[in-house]
Amino acid sequence: MKDIFGKALLDYHNDTCKEDIVTWTHISNEDTLPLEYLFRGFEDMPKIEQKALKMAKGRTLDVGCGAGSHSLWLQDKGLYVKGIDTSKGAVEVSKKRGIKNISLKPLLEETEQFDTILLLMNGTGIFQELSQVTTYLHHLKSLLLPKGQILIDSSDIKYMYEDEDGGTWLDLNQNYYGELDYFISYKGETEIPMKWLYLDFQTLKRACLATGLQCEKVMDGNHFDYLAKITT
């Protein structure tokens, strides 16, 4: 990983560059991700993220914390929060922004236990592909304290396969439609392509039940997205 994402966060935080990140996938054209969005305050967060933050309680783990926006809000409210991220730049920025407990590590290497585990801004993306969902759910389950909760958001991206007449061009012989090859570039440099998974709610729920977990939808978002709560 070249950590282009982390470099962009550091530039934004240090005020050295205000260029946006450019993203695209194997099924969609270029889009821009304004860096400002990754430093959003509570008021600028989507409703499903605000809801997740309000539901957080006890020892909380913020998985893929990025610039630490969710962690910061919870820490300010007096919660014990730990942020983890695989991006060196993201961890550095989170530290600079005042997150007290922050660790550079992938989710599968976390071993502490928590009352609340947050995975936000398409939290299922970290699972990468459908075949990995069970592995991640088993691991997340092992990190839950008794009566703990996992709060995770994602989207049903079936709409991305619709044409103008409302028909879909989903090929049912292909992999699950939410599995995307995801590309990002910043200041002319392109990151090594990543796999990024969007999961519709029913598929997430089925995977949870198969792992001995309960899964309920907390609320729908504005655009095919949703917040789910997973418990033991």
Ligand SMILES: C[S@@+](CC[C@H](N)C(=O)[O-])C[C@H]1O[C@@H](n2cnc3c(N)ncnc32)[C@H](O)[C@@H]1O
């Ligand atoms: C879409 S960003 C979301 C950042 C932040 N949660 C937010 O809402 O602003 C996803 C983050 O997950 C991190 N990430 C990706 N895979 C990860 C993994 N296996 N374990 C921990 N963090 C991961 C990325 O480095 C990135 O910072």
